[in-house]
Amino acid sequence: MTTDAVPQPIPEPVPAKRWTYVIPVAAVMYMLAYLDRNNVSVILPYMHGDLALSNADKGMVGGIFFVGYVFLQIPAAILAQRWSARKTVVLLMIAWGLAAMLSGLVQSRTQFYAARFVLGFFEGGVWPAVLILLASWFPLRERARANALWMTCLPLSSILMAPLSGWMLDHASWRWVLVLQGIPPLLWAVVWWFAVADRPACARWISRAEADHLERSIAADEAAKPAAGSGSYLDAVKHRSVLVLIGVYFFWITGFYGFSLWLPSVIKELTHDGSSTEVGLLTAVPFALALAAMTANAAWSDRTGKRRQAVAVPLVVGIAALLLGQAVDGSLARMALLCVTAAAVYAPYGPFWAIPGQLLRFEVVAVAMGLINALGNLGGFAGPYLVGWLTDATGSSLTGFAVLAAFLAVAVALVTIGLRPRNPMGDQVPNARAGLSR
Incomplete structure (x- = not known):
């Protein structure tokens, strides 16, 4: 006797409102933070003797931000994990908006340093x-896709705000530009407060099906990871991979911010001292390509699981473009290489920040990411200052950019060799699909 198979119901697709609610609100928020961090790179070439800043001083203005950047990394990560990410961010948003406005009111070089530190x-x-x-x-x-889509705010901020800053400089003083650009975070804090929830169970707009799917998926991810300790500093530092990631991030970010801060100044030279509006518009072009590179590289990384390659290969391309840009003649060729460099140094963001979550359980990942970001971002001080100091010392940006290329090369070596998957002891990714190795 035969029996007909009972037809199985076709599963309904899982709703994905999280992509249209969480990501855009977070992206706009951090785009405003990145504006307040990087608008100084457009402003510095046009300060025209205000505060009497040398190239080394300008590098210090860009870099001292990252000295202050270190202090709240781990406390804020722990607060976000154990209290509320939503509340932590809204408090910080209000504070940084006021500090950004303060930067436009300074009267001396020392005050400018202090405002940037705060x-x-x-x-x-x-x-x-x-x-x-x-x-x-x-x-x-x-x-990786979620991280990259959120982090598209970095190049997107420069695409939108570099031209805006340039246009504003043509119609107002640099002080007014800084003051006015500090206001939007205060306004967006209201949107953040009402639109963002700490987890699916707390959100009014999410369906039960999507919330259940997320809870099951994230619980399965956590169960597949090695056991962690109490979430202390020591538990994070004991992971060899965390130490390697700190090194990768430091050397990468040194090259990244050394290039990004001085990009408008290089473009100003290529335009033979063009107007601030022209320089702002041209500065947006490399970041538009960076936006496309970030998104494509993150999608490839999620599809293949090749996290290490998704970090290392773009940086190798960036090294080549950075060095070639100092060797070729002609404004068009140098501009093209600036575009390639920008795309290359931005592309690793999504895959890189997917790695800690794959290696570590939720109890310790907050401290680990805080450590990586805090210590790694000290490269944001080293890069801009090195380029400025070496430019003053040699009369050319060639040496500074060659040093940045060397820093990127160390990052490539660390991510390629230092994160090579190893058997047991918890430093490798638990399964091939989510792995670093393939």
Whole structure:
């Protein structure tokens, strides 16, 4: 006797409102933070003797932000994990908005340094807090894309705001530009407060099906990871991979911010001292390509699981473009290489920040990401200052950019060799699909 198979119901697709609610609100928030961090790169070439800043001083203005940036990384990550990412970020948003406005009111070089330090202090806790938030909303198989889509705010901020800053400089003083650009975070804090929830169970707009799916997926991800300790500093530092990631991030970010801060100044030279509006518009072009590179590289990383390659290969391209840009003649060729460099140094963001969540359980990942971001971002001080100091010392940016290329090369070596998967002891990714190795 035969029996007909009972037809199985076709599963309904899981709703995905999280992509249209969480990511855009977080992206706009951090786009405003990145504006307040990087608008100084457009302003510095046009300060025309205000505060009597040398190239080394300008590098210090850009870099001292990252000294302040260190202090709240781990405290904010722990607050986000154990208290509330939503509340942590809104408090920091209000504080950094006020600090950004303060930067436009300074009357001396020392005050400018202090204002930039304070701005970095309050902005420093935002990045790890949002990464903790995203870890509560996106399973590992979506994590690189979620991180990258959120982090598209970095090049997007420069695409939109570099031309705006340039235009504003043509119509107002640099002081007014800084004051006015400090206001939007105060306004967006209201949107953040009402639109963002710490986890799916707390959100009014999410369906029960999507919330259940996320809870099951994230619980399965956590169960597959090695056991962690109490979430202390020591538990994070004991992981060899965390130490390697700190090194990778430091050397990468040294090259990244050394290039980004001085990009408008290089473009100003290529335009033979063009107007601030022209320089702002041209500065947006490399970041538009960076936006496309970030998104494409993150999607490839999620599809293949090749996290190490998704970090290392773009940086190798960036090294080549950075060095060639100093060797070729002609404004068009140098501009093209600036575009390639920008795309290359931005592309690793999504895959890189997917790695800690794959290696570590939720109890310790907050401290680990805080450590990586805090210590790694000291490269944001080293890069801009090195380029400025070497430019003053040699009369050319060639030496400075060659040093940045060397820093990127160390990052490539560390991510390629230092994160090579190893058997047991908890440093490798637990399964091939989510792995670093393939």
